Amino acid sequence: MNYDVVVAGAGPAGISCAVALVRRDPSLRHRILVLDRAAFPREKPCGGGLTGHAEEAMTALGLELTVPSVPSPRAEVRFWDWRREVTLGRPVRIIRRGDFDASLVAQARDLGIEVRERAALQDFRVEGDGVDIGVGEGGTERIRARVLVGADGVGSRVRKHLNGESDGTPIRLFRLELPAKGAWRSDAMLYDFSPMTDGLRGYLWVFPVADDWINVGLMHDPGAPLSGGDLEALLRRHLDRLGITLPRAARGWPAFGYHPSAPIGGPHLVTVGDAAGIDALTGEGIAVGMEQAIVAADAILRAFDQNDFAFRGYARAVRQATVGRELALDRWLARLLYRGGWKRWLSLVLLDERMLELYAARVSGTLVLADHKRELVWALLRHLGSPGRTARLTRASASAS
Ligand SMILES: Cc1cc2nc3c(=O)[nH]c(=O)nc-3n(C[C@H](O)[C@H](O)[C@H](O)COP(=O)(O)OP(=O)(O)OC[C@H]3O[C@@H](n4cnc5c(N)ncnc54)[C@H](O)[C@@H]3O)c2cc1C
Structure with a gap:
């Protein structure tokens, strides 16, 4: 089977890339394949905050927010007894990732894009004028594409291929969703930096979610070594302080911060979203992935126009785009703060x-x-x-x- 573009990963970054391609060139609709190893709705640990330029990115892509969301009009920053509250210029919407991601997949399908679930990118080889891709168990099904987009998240095979496995130590994020039960009732997003006194190099969050639930978690920069057990204990102790009891153990997930000089593209390959790196200061990546995907789609269309699939200018295009400039700045701020x-x-x-x-x-x-x-x-x-x-x-x- 031959496609122009195969996108590995149907999370927000992968779907956004496929949608951006079709919006710009509707004739591509039947020449793109999006693969995901999971079936949607699938679990995705996330704070669910559609922060930053998410709204603009979705508007640019013609994607709609069709799932329940909680608008948070305020943010509160705390450090022990210090509290500063600030009104957000526009509310951040908090969604549940399972629903949200499934709704994006549905919208891509409505545009005529083929999204195959339970179909993992197993292996790939760049050869000749494209990529030979193995799909499913053992990679027995072979597909050819001119371009392979790695939107396959933090464990991305495409990222590993481009980086030569030199990923470094990841940011760690812990997260759990629980009923508010009166313990915490606020429509504000809380960013609490008090755990930094105990060694955390990041922050703890409490975000409101639909149906009177809350989403709690923390992010930790890899500069200071803390074990998963240490981080879980910090989360538990500092939530207790806020009157919130963790009902069960919280689990941590890794994520790699964006580095402006990381090789995010190569011959016939580009990466977007977590595969290319998230915001190192906040650990956020939904809007980032969508914005990167738009830049990637432009680079892919240029590659077809010019019949040049080396993607030499892709990393620079991301660096020069708003998303790349914001990520570079946040990387610098993260280094200062953490x-x-x-x-x-x-x-x-x-x-x-x-x-x-x-x-x-x-x-x-x-x-x-x-x-x-x-x-x-x-x-x-x-x-x-x-x-x-x-x-x-x-x-x-x-x-x-
Ligand atoms: C605990 C936590 C809290 C977070 N909170 C926020 C937040 O509040 N706001 C925010 O903006 N960001 C947040 N983030 C970051 C955000 O979740 C990610 O940046 C975002 O999901 C990136 O989207 P993506 O499409 O790149 O990757 P993903 O959403 O991870 O999607 C990747 C997809 O690829 C698929 N896949 C993986 N391997 C393969 C393969 N071999 N073949 C085929 N498919 C494959 C997976 O099944 C998945 O569907 C948080 C992250 C964590 C861990």
Whole structure:
């Protein structure tokens, strides 16, 4: 069987890539195949926050939010007794990934795109003018494509092929959904940095979800080694502090942060979504995957136009796009906050009004933070000139913990 494009993975990134291709060139509709090893709806551990430019990306793709969602109009940032609440320029919508991803698959099918479930990309070989792809158990079914899109998530085979297995240590994310039962009733998204005092290099979240449930979890940067058991204990202890009891053990999942110079494309191959890397500061990747997918679709169409499938310019195109500029900036901020003097940088977010406003606008997708780099740098410099702020934060954690 021959296709122009095979997309491995029918998560938000893979579906967005297929949809973007068909929107731009409807004649591709019957020449694209999307494969997924799972059957939808499938489980996907996720906070479910459609943050950043998700709404814009979905509008650009002509995709609709057809599943229940909870609009969260506010974000609260905490560090022990410090609390800062900020109104989001537009509410972040919290969805359940099982439903959401299945709804995207359905919309792609409505456009005439073939999505095959329970069909895993087993192996592939770049040869001649395309890719020879093995599908299913043992790779017995062989398919040929001019382009293989790796949208196969964090364990991506395409990513491993391009990276030569040099993935490094992943970000870790833990997550559990539970009934609110009065323990926590708020329509705000909570980002709690208190566990940083105990060694976490990330944050704990509590997000509202439909039917009066909450979605709790934490993300941890790999700069500081903490075991899965340590992270689970941190999550449990700090949720207790917020009056939330974990009903069962929480599990952790890995994710790789985006690196601007990572090889995300190669001859006849491109990667999108988690396969290409997520936001290293927040651990978010839904909007990121969709935005990368749009850039990838443009690169694929250019490859067909020019009959040049080397994808030499793809990594640069992602770097120069809004999504790449935001990811690079967040990577830099993550290094400051999680690998530098964290109290200094956290006190900047908590105590500098403008900084929090800017980041809230970034989370709700009402601005492109990378367009405000100069303002950010000024805020950093201003902050370095006020060491008293960091001391206030140190006192806050000492008295509360
Ligand atoms: C605990 C946790 C919380 C998170 N919270 C948020 C959040 O609140 N907001 C946010 O924006 N992001 C969040 N993220 C990140 C977000 O979940 C991912 O970035 C997003 O799912 C990426 O989409 P994707 O399409 O690249 O990958 P996925 O959604 O993982 O989809 C990949 C697909 O590929 C399929 N697949 C895998 N291997 C193969 C194969 N060999 N052959 C065929 N198919 C294959 C899988 O079945 C899957 O359907 C969170 C992540 C975690 C782990």
